[in-house]
Amino acid sequence: MKGxxxxxxxxxxxxxxxxxxxxxxxxxxxxxxxxxSGNPGRGGHSVSKDASRAIFSMRLAxxxxxxxxxxxxxxxxxxxxxxxxxxxxxxxxxxxxxLCSNIEHNAVRRVLLCLEKTRDIKIFTFDALLDDSAxxxxxxxxxxxxxxxxVVLPHASNICSRILPLEKIGKICRENGAxxxxxxxxxxxxxxxxxxxxxxxxxxxxxxxxxxAPAGIGLLIVSxxxxxxxxxxxxxxxxxxxxxxxxxxxxxxxxEHLEAxxxxxxxxxxxxxxxxxxxxxxxxxIAEKEILLGNLAKQIISSRKEAVIYRPDLEGGIVSxxxxxxxxxxxAEYFDSFGICLRAGLHCAPTAHQSIGSFLEFGGSLRxxxxxxxxxxxxxxxxxxxxxxxxx
Ligand code: PMP
Numbered sequence: 001m002k003g004x005x006x007x008x009x010x011x012x013x014x015x016x017x018x019x020x021x022x023x024x025x026x027x028x029x030x031x032x033x034x035x036x037s038g039n040p041g042r043g044g045h046s047v048s049k050d051a052s053r054a055i056f057s058m059r060l061a062x063x064x065x066x067x068x069x070x071x072x073x074x075x076x077x078x079x080x081x082x083x084x085x086x087x088x089x090x091x092x093x094x095x096x097x098x099l100c101s102n103i104e105h106n107a108v109r110r111v112l113l114c115l116e117k118t119r120d121i122k123i124f125t126f127d128a129l130l131d132d133s134a135x136x137x138x139x140x141x142x143x144x145x146x147x148x149x150x151v152v153l154p155h156a157s158n159i160c161s162r163i164l165p166l167e168k169i170g171k172i173c174r175e176n177g178a179x180x181x182x183x184x185x186x187x188x189x190x191x192x193x194x195x196x197x198x199x200x201x202x203x204x205x206x207x208x209x210x211x212x213a214p215a216g217i218g219l220l221i222v223s224x225x226x227x228x229x230x231x232x233x234x235x236x237x238x239x240x241x242x243x244x245x246x247x248x249x250x251x252x253x254x255x256e257h258l259e260a261x262x263x264x265x266x267x268x269x270x271x272x273x274x275x276x277x278x279x280x281x282x283x284x285x286i287a288e289k290e291i292l293l294g295n296l297a298k299q300i301i302s303s304r305k306e307a308v309i310y311r312p313d314l315e316g317g318i319v320s321x322x323x324x325x326x327x328x329x330x331x332a333e334y335f336d337s338f339g340i341c342l343r344a345g346l347h348c349a350p351t352a353h354q355s356i357g358s359f360l361e362f363g364g365s366l367r368x369x370x371x372x373x374x375x376x377x378x379x380x381x382x383x384x385x386x387x388x389x390x391x392x
Contacts, residue, residue, distance in 0.1 A: 009339040010378045014371030015158050015186060015318050016343055017208045017215060021270075022373075025212050028273035032266025040265055041242030041256075051265035058272035059255070062219055065275045066188075066203060068195040073227070075220040075258045076268065080185040081107040083204035083220035084152075086237070086258060087181050088112065090230040091150060091202075094119045098150045099142035099178075101128035101164075103157050103352035108183055112152070124148055128157070129311070129355055132165045139169055143176040150179045155187035159352040159367070161294060161316025163191055170199035179229060185209060186318075189278045190287060201226040207267070210286075210371075212274035217267035220258065227254065236260070286372045290317030293370035293379055300383035306391060310356040310365060320365040322358060325391030328366045338385045343367045 011019045036054045038047035055076065063071040077083040088111045092098060100108060102125050115121045124146045126138040142148045151173055156163045166182065173180040181202040184193060189210025195203055203221040207213030222230075236250060239260035244251040251257055278286065294317045301307045306324040323331055332344035345364040346353055353359035368382065 009341060010374075010381055011341045012368045012370055012374065012378065012382060013341050013343045014374075015209070015347075015367065015369035018210065018212050018371050018373075020373070021214065022212050022274070022277055024277050025214070025270045025273045029214055029266050029270035032264075032269035036265040036269060038265070039262055042240070042262070054265040054272075055263055055268045058268040058275075061272045061275045062221070065279060066193050066195045066221055067197065068221055070224075072254045073222045073224075075222065075255045076263050077204075077218040077220050078216060079208070079218040080183060080204045080206040081218075083202075083218050084108055084181070084183060085111055086220055087202035087204055087222070087226070088115065088150075088152065090233040090236065091179060091181075091226065092119065092121050095121065096150065097122045097124065097146060097148040098152060099124045099126060099139065099146065099148035100151075101126055101153045102355045103128045103154060103159060103162065103349060104152075105154060105158060105183060105185065105352075106348045106350075107185070108152055108154070109349075109351065127355070128153065128164060129162060132168070135164065136168055136172060140172050140176065143173070143178045148178060150181060152181040152183065154183040154185070155193070156184075156191060156316075157349075157352060158186050158318065158347055159349055159365070160311040160320050160356060161314040161318045162311065163187065163316070166200070167194070167198045173201075174199040179225065189274075190283070190290065190317075192283050195221055195223075199223075201229075207271040207274060210278070211271060212277060213271040214267055217264060217271050219271075222254075222258075281372065287316075289372050290370055291315045293317055293374055293376065294319050294368075296376055296379045297368050297370065297382065300379065301386065303383075304386060308358075308361075310358055317370040319368045319370075320356065320358065321368070322362045322365055323386075323389065323391060326389065328362055328364050331366050331389065334389050335382070335385055340382050340385055342382075343369075 036051050038051040040051035040055050059071045059074045062074050084107050179201045184205040188205040201223040205219050207217040208215040237260045241256040297319045308322045310320040328344035335342050358365040
C-alpha cells in the first residue's frame with residue numbers, strides 16, 4: 001500500500017483536510033484503537049468506561065479550547081456538515097426567516113434550500129466580501145428589517161482568506177435577539193474562538209482540518225439559548241444513547257440528547273491530541289505562518305501575467321486564482337503531475353465563486369491552501385511549476 005508515502009509530494013490542499021497528520025495525532029489515535037475501543041456509555045465494565053473517559057477528556061479539552069464553560073454542551077458529530085444539519089434543522093421552524101452570507105459552503109446552502117422547500121423558511125443574504133463595517137450593518141438590517149431570527153455564516157471562507165468579525169457579529173445578534181449559527185470548518189485551529197463571550201449559539205466544526213485530527217469526528221457546541229429553541233424539534237437523529245433506554249424518546253440531558261449511536265473513542269483521542277498540539281504551538285503562530293506562506297504564494301502567482309488572483313488583499317493561507325488560457329482543472333492536473341496537490345473547481349461553494357468573480361469566466365478556481373506544516377520551499381517549488389505551465 002502506497003498510502004502515507006508523502007515523499008516528493010507537496011500538499012497544498014489543507015482547506016480540504018490537513019495532511020500529513022502530525023505524529024502526536026497518529027500515535028493517540030492508534031493508542032485509542034489498541035486500548036480504548038470499547039463502546040462508550042454502553043456498559044458498566046471497565047473497557048466501556050475507559051472509552052467513555054477518553055471521550056469525556058476530549059470534551060473537556062474542546063470546551064477549554066473554544067472557551068465555553070459547559071462541557072456537556074459539546075456534542076460529538078461526524079463532521080461540520082453533520083453538525084450544521086443538526087443545528088439548522090433543529091431550530092429553523094415553519095416559515096422562519098434566516099440570514100446567511102453569499103459565500104456559504106453547500107453544507108449550509110443545501111440545508112437551507114431543503115428547509116425552504118420543506119418548511120417554507122425565507123432566506124435572506126448579505127455580502128460577506130464587503131468590509132467589516134458594511135457586513136455588520138447588513139447583518140443588523142437583516143435582523144431588524146427583514147426580521148431574520150437566525151443568522152448563519154462561515155467564520156472563515158474556504159474560497160479566499162476572508163475572516164468575518166465574529167465577536168462583533170455575536171454582539172449584534174445577542175442585542176437583537178437572533179440566534180447565531182457559525183460554520184467554523186475553516187476557522188477552528190486557525191483563529192481563536194470565544195464561544196461564551198462572543199455569544200455564539202451553535203458552533204459547527206470538523207476535526208480533520210485545522211485541528212489535525214483524522215476525518216470522521218466533528219463537534220457541535222451549543223448555548224443554553226439553542227437548547228431552549230431546539231426543544232420539541234423532530235429533526236434529531238434518534239437511536240441508542242446509552243441512557244434512558246426505556247423511554248420512546250431521546251434523553252433530555254446533554255450531550256446524549258443529540259448523540260444517538262456509538263461514538264468513536266479513538267477518533268476523540270486523535271481530536272484531543274490535535275487540539276492540544278494547536279494550543280501548544282499557539283494559534284497566533286499558526287496564523288502568522290499561514291499569512292507568510294499565502295503572501296509568498298500571491299507574490300509568485302502575480303509574476304505570471306496571465307494570472308488572476310481573487311481578493312489578494314485578504315491575508316491568510318487560502319489563495320484562489322486562475323490562469324487565463326487554461327481551465328482550473330487542467331492546471332491542477334499539471335501541478336499534480338509534479339507532485340503538487342492543489343484543488344480545482346467550485347470547492348462546494350458555488351455562490352462564493354459568483355461573489356468573487358471566478359464563476360462565469362472559469363467555472364471556479366485553483367485553490368492553494370497552505371497549512372502550518374508547509375514551508376516557504378514548498379511554495380517556491382509550487383512557483384517553479386506554475387512558471388513552467390504551458391497555456392492553451
Ligand atoms: N464549511 C466550510 C466553509 C468548509 O470549507 C467545509 C469543508 N470543505 C465544510 C463546511 C464541510 O466540512 P466537512 O466536509 O468536514 O463536513
